[in-house]
Amino acid sequence: MYYNKYVMFRRQVKNLLFDFPKIYNNIFIRCLMEIKVYPEEPLVDDKISITISGLSPQQKVTVKTSVTEVKSTFSSSACFISDASGHVFIDKQPSLLGTYTGVDGMGLFWSMTADPGQQKGLRYIKRDVTTPQVVNLSVFEDHYSWSDCHNISQEPLVSSEVERWFLHKSVKREVIRDGILRGTLFTPSGPGPFPGVIDMFGTAGGLIEFRAAILASRGFIVFALPYFQHEDLPESMTDINFDYLKESIDWFSNHSDVINNGVGILGVSKGAEIALMLSVECPQVKSVVNINGTPFCSYFPLGPFTNVVESDFSRFQYTDEGIHIWDAMNTHFKPDHVLKIIYVRILFFKTWESDVQILYIIGEDDKSVDPNYANVVYNCYPDNQKHKLTIQKYPNAGHLIEPAYLPVCRASFHKMFGFVFVWGGIPEDHARAQEDSWKSILHFFKRTLLTNNKGKSFSSQL
Structure with missing residues (x-):
């Protein structure tokens, strides 16, 4: 019995010595x-x-x-x-x-x-x-x-x-509770003043800061502005206070760190729709980036905008992936109506009557807002005003066009409606749209906010 144990021990030692070079080699390779x-x-x-x-x-x-x-x-x-x-x-x-x-x-x-x-x-x-x-x-x-x-x-x-990092370490983040205003202010380092941008998201509600943080890290002073479902703001989207939104423009445009040249607004979805409203009502708004927002008041009246385009829920498309809602408002835009430009101009925000510069970012595979609205808007502009409207269309991009290199979101659960909404977009093409449009957004705000109407350029840290 002891002899057998001795033989087994020698065999184990021999196997270990035989395998040692391989084990050592694997450890050495992993270290490299x-x-x-x-x-x-x-x-x-x-x-x-x-x-x-x-x-x-x-x-x-x-x-x-x-x-x-x-x-x-x-x-x-x-x-x-x-x-x-x-x-x-x-x-x-x-x-x-x-x-x-x-x-x-x-x-x-x-x-x-x-x-x-x-x-x-x-x-x-x-x-x-x-x-x-x-x-x-x-x-x-x-x-x-x-x-x-x-x-x-x-x-x-x-x-x-x-x-x-979303936020450069040199950028100052300040929680804003000023009168009725709520939000977060991001200020770049340096003496300033800086070109100012208000950032708004859509029906997700609450305070979302990531896009404002990136913009501020690129040299803009940015006010991340919630307008419902945050602190003491209204819980329901139908109770949004339009005076609150106008006051945010007054407060921000008069801020000492904002260049005295008007402000820009960056919005997506409902936030972009509100941005267009404010550009008509507030002369301080000099430029707007509209990411897949409707060019008319949707779902409910807001402030002076009482002509509302409501959704026809029977036009929702239910799929295994989620709900497509892009066609829900198109009963109001039948071909015979679209041809009547007067009818369209009653419903659409009259941005062509203001001095605001607008950049439309359009995902042509948007399953939430019909991308063809941009063409109707363009036709509303007189020929001598069309230079104020820039439309960038991205084939196979969806609704939620985020800053460059962030995860593509094709569908997500909407807590307000309680369903998964399909936003659209083929991932590879949508990612390219995010990269390209983000460069365009940064360039657009630099161009429109650092030059006044007389062509004078303002200095900044950009």
């Missing part, structure tokens, strides 16, 4: 593996270069990212084959499988989607802009689909983190 990210602490709208080194030549690997926001987790994946030197350059090499394919250095970020097993219709929204978006990067041996990535039993070959 590295994920490099440049820049190290980027803003979310910065392009990022990611390089994986220390792999074997022609090695198959899967790169998985994940990020947690509040209690929800979003992730993406991409599959690569390392080059002859054992490197993967994510911005130069194609993803062969995953949440995106092809060469796209930012594909791992815009293609993030909610992990399986969570509530249907989750939308990524950064709630606390004073903290970074912490993205975990893991590299696994072999190729896996995104769904299979959530069941990998092996340890990653190498892991790392990248911190992407």
Whole structure:
């Protein structure tokens, strides 16, 4: 018996000595593996270069990212084959499988989607802009689909983190409770004054700061303005106070850190609709970016705008993905009516009668607002006023066009209606629209807010 144990012990020692070079080699190789990210602490709208080194030549690997926001987790994946030197350059090499394919250095970020097993219709929204978006990067041996990535039993070959910031560390964030006004003011560093932009979202309600934070990080002073479902503001969208909105224009345009040249408004959906209203009523509004907002008062009257286009709920389209509502208001715009420009001009905001410059961002696959409204608006403008209206259309882009490189949202749960709404958009095309339109928005506000009507340029820190 003791002899048998002795033989077994010698065999185990021999096997260990035989396997030791392989074990040592694997440990040594893993020590050489590295994920490099440049820049190290980027803003979310910065392009990022990611390089994986220390792999074997022609090695198959899967790169998985994940990020947690509040209690929800979003992730993406991409599959690569390392080059002859054992490197993967994510911005130069194609993803062969995953949440995106092809060469796209930012594909791992815009293609993030909610992990399986969570509530249907989750939308990524950064709630606390004073903290970074912490993205975990893991590299696994072999190729896996995104769904299979959530069941990998092996340890990653190498892991790392990248911190992407919505708010530059030099930007001041100030909670505003001034009279009836509520919101958050973001002020860039430097002596100022700065070009001023008011930022408004849609029927999601509440205070959403992430877009204002990015804008401020690019040199604008930005007022993130909620108008219902925040603190003591109205709970119902139908109770929005139009005087509150007008007062926000007065307060912001007179702020000492805002260039005395008028202000801009950036809005999406209902927020864009309200932005157009304010551009007609408030001469301080010099420019508006309308991201897929209706050019008329929808659902309910607001302030002096009593001509309302209501939704025909029978025109909602119910699908397995969610509800399409884009056609719900089109009973009011039959071809014979659209041809009657007088009728249209009664319903539409008369922005052509003001000096406001407008940039329309249109997703042609919008499932919430009919993208053809932009063409009707253009026809309302007299020929000598058309230069004040710029329309940028994006084929296969949907309703929620966010800043560059943020996760694409095709459908999400709408808490006010209690349904999943389909916003539309083919992910790859929508991501390109986000990148291109964000550049246009920054350029548009610089152009319109840093030059007065006489062509004089104002100095700023931009």
